[in-house]
Amino acid sequence: MAIRSVTRFLPIGMAAMFSVATHAAEYPARPIRILVGFAAGGSTDAIARFYAQKLAVELKTPVVVENKPGAGQIVAIKALKAAPADGYTLYMGTGSALSQTPGVQRGTLSYEPLKDFAMVGLVAAAPGVIVVNRDLPVRSLRDLAAYSKANPTKLNFGSSGIGSASHLAGAYLSNVAGITMTHIPYKADADIVQAMYTGSVHVGIAPAQGAMAAISNGKVRALAVTGTHRVKVLPEVPSLAEAGISGVEGLDPYTYYGLVGPKGLPASVATKLNVAVNRVSREPVSAAQVREKYYAEPRSGSPDDLRKVIQEDTDKWARFSKHVNVAG
Secondary structure, eight states, rough: OOHHHHHHHHHHHHHHHHHHHHHHHHHSSOEEEEEEESOOOOOOHHHHHHHHHHHHHHHOEEEEEEEEOOGGGHHHHHHHHSSSSSSSEEEEEIIIIIIHHHTTTTSSSSSHHHHEEEEEEEEEEEEEEEEEEEEESSHHHHHHHHHHHHSSTEEEESSSTTTHHHHOOOOHHHHHTTOOOEEOSSSSHHHHHHHHTSSSSSSEEEHHHHHHHHHHSEEEEEEEEESSSSOOTTTSOTTTTTOTTTTTGGGGGSSEEEEEEEEEEEEEHHHHHHHHHHHHSHHHHHHHHHHHHOEEEEEEHHHHHHHHHHHHHHHHHTTGGGGGOOOO
């Protein structure tokens, strides 16, 4: 009987294997969408659109970006979790959503990246820059700390949303540098810079790509770049380490971008997507464009490499959670 049962079910198992193999061979057979948890015009949106354009060539199918801003990227994350695990809905996650907020708010979020997402690959990493309104009488972080001490209720800082990298970086910096600032959330990096033009916001922390134009035309003043070393695009701007701020390892890198899919994504599909992402990141012309146009450093590696980055960064931010209040 046992032998007869195995024989009876063998064709079913073979059919399932054939179905998976056929899906992988045919994928992609229709357009792919990449969800972004921010409004159009921000740095994450820009990176996502660049890679979407390049992936469309690699995969020989349209790849479109769909912006779903709101609730600290939760709107986009919910859409990803609700999507079929077939490779046609992906999410361009940022460090804030993949590891920083999950580390700070461990066990309290509606999602767990390492359990709810299928890893595709690491895309890029980007430095952040701390800028101030040009009318603010400060030219260094020490000046900013002194100004805050003399005006304890005056300063504010803008971010691209609650739980965003700019929010977490601002809250973290406020604590470790002793700078008292009220948080004002916006929807995108461009909104922060615009608010600084009008004087509504005093301090902003954003990816270099989001602030470079304003720095170049003198509308905002750069005080420091996040992390432990200077960046090529702003060689005259000191790093946080040079500025004498301790604990800056929590802000290096300021953010990274990782492509993920819904839980249950077939490994064969994830592999095909990973190969395509790596080709884009490693192709010399594309890599140069990422560096020169978006001021980010292209990254590559396996799905497991992305998993390792997320795990390590989550653990790091869990240790730093005592320094960060992300309530608002």
